[in-house]
Amino acid sequence: MRKGNTWIQSTLAATCAALLVAACGGGGADSAATGTLRTAMTDAPSCGYDNVFVTVDRIRVNNSATASPDSGGWSELVLDQPRQIDLLDLQNGVIEELGELTLPVGRIQQVRFVLVDNATANPADIDFDPDADPTRAPNHVVFSAGGFEELKTPSGQQSGVKINVGIDVAEGQVADLLIDFDACKSVVEAGNSGNYLLKPVLTAIPRLSSGVRGTVADALLTSGAEVSISLQQDGEVIRSTAPIESADLDENGNFILAQVEPGTYDLVFTAPGFITKVVTDVVVPEGELVNLDPDSTTPVDENEIVLLPATVEGEAVGTVTNTDDVKPATFVEITQTLTEGATVLITSAQLSFETFDSGGVMTGVGDTAGYSFTLPVDAPEVAPYTATGVFNFNADTGVEGEYTVMGVAEPVDLTPVVQTAAASFDPAFVGTVDAPREVITNDFDFSSSPAP
Incomplete structure (x- = not known):
């Protein structure tokens, strides 16, 4: 079970982990003027883990x-002690303050986020998460099914993970920037080796107070299912949550998705073995946390979201093939386009082509990566x-x-290449959630497209 946070304090990104960068400074052109860079983290959570520890x-x-x-030209904020953080604690709006750095007035265009190296870190120097086992590697993942694995960090130690940003340090002013650490995309299984890599996926976003909060029915949580929102x-x-059990919410099943730009969104609820539920056209005003469940404190709650089996x-x-020597980050995603026109993502996973030996040493890069998704054939339930x-939910039988099904190759700093295929189940197919299941196979080949 994951450690719980009170829902009002805590966000999935699904929330992502986020590094908050706040620059303070003045409007003058004096090169001697300085400002302050304030840093913090929050998370866009991962998938299928109880903990994702990074240091x-x-x-x-x-x-x-x-x-x-x-x-030259680098300034550094060095923590008093390397700090271990569970990205899955940084949900429902929680951020982890990391410290401040005085900088000359100017425009910051590059940030590098540096993690400790498991192989060289001195455990005596690390400020471990209080709920972590300090005998384990500083960066490691704990599985919901039990057990743990070290997270190897090939790109996250010496030079740091690069993020291109544009932060103006202006004298006497404060500018905030949040860096999402997407744990879902950052934890990669290394082929069939049983090893896991931490390949941080970081995105710079504004720090915002707007978002959405609501309630998931307790009946769903107590069934043992994990819901993603x-x-x-x-x-x-x-913005999203990692798969959530009752330990991730409060006793009333509340959730919150914060740090959202003002705009119109579709709110999507999915869980293995349950029918997808979608609330369309959720308008999020600037600086407002939209409450989907104003009756959440009443004994009889008409507003909570109930998912049906x-x-x-x-x-x-299917399988994804790429015979190139260098392979971009690759994902397989399943979407569904509703009758009223909105397209929603149902499920996704990042694929890994790397292979490792039993000692965790990379032995090669394969040409194929398999994927498999179990999907509800039932019509999604939709309400404006x-x-x-x-919400007046109706089954979208159309x-x-x-x-x-989409295969997506995302080379760094290049436009992603997307291949699509239909996955249409026979409406006359008869089965159960256990068996038999109709199986649809789609394969994708990204060899030489995009170029490494």
């Missing part, structure tokens, strides 16, 4: 977007947003069993 050593900043790790636009997840499920399976929080 932060320092944060480096530079006014040049092209400066190499060894060139996300705010989406055109099938792109903007799926009666029939199918499977989308209402300010009262009482898209029952109809999905799109």
Whole structure:
């Protein structure tokens, strides 16, 4: 079970982990003027883990977007002690303050986020998470099914993970910037070796107070199912939770998705074995936390979201091939386009082509990575947003069993390459959630596209 946070304090990104960067300074051109860089973290959680522990050593900043790790012009915020943080504690709006750094007035264009190296770190120097086992590696993942694995950090130690930003340090003013650490995409299984890599996926976003809060029915939580909740636009997840059990919410099943830009979103609820539920056209005003459940304190709650068990499920399976020597980060995603036009993401996973020996040493990079998704064939339940929080859900039978499977290759700093295929289950198919399941197979080949 994951450690619980009170829901009002805590965000999935699904929330992502986020590094808050706040620059303070003046409007003058005097090169001697200084400002302050304030740093913190929050999380866009992971998938299928109880804990994702990372240990932060320092944060480096530079006014040049092209400066190499060894060139001049770097300023560093070095923590008093490398600090171990559980990214899955940083949910429902929680951020981890890391410290402040005095900088000359100017424009920061590059940030490097540096983690300790498991192989060289001295445990005596580390400020361990109070709920972690200090005999384990500073960076490691704990599985919901039991057990743990070291997270190898090939790109996160010496030079740090690079993030291109644009932060103006202006004298006497404060500018905040939040860096999302997407744990879902950052923890990668290394082929079939049983080893796991931490390949940090970081994104710079404004620090915002707007978002959405609501309640999931207790009946779903006590069934043992794990529900994922996300705010989406055109099938792109903007903010989400990791798969949630009751330990991740308070006793009333409350959730919160914070740090969201003002705009209109689809709120999507998914859980294995349950019918997808979508609240469309949720308008989030600037600086406002929209409450979907204003009646959450009453004995009889009409506003909580109740997910119903799926009666029939199918499977989308396949392999992804890339014979190039260097392979970009690759994902497989399943989306569904509703009758009223909105496209929502149902499930996704990052694939790994790397192979390792029993000692964790990389032995090669394979050409194929398999994927498999179990999907509800039942029609999704959809309702437009209402300010009262009482939603009139109806089954969208027009898209029952109809999905799109996407293979997505995302080379660094290049436009992602997307391949799509239909996954349409036979409406006449008869089965149960256990068996038989209809299976649809789609394969993708990204060899030489995009170029490494």
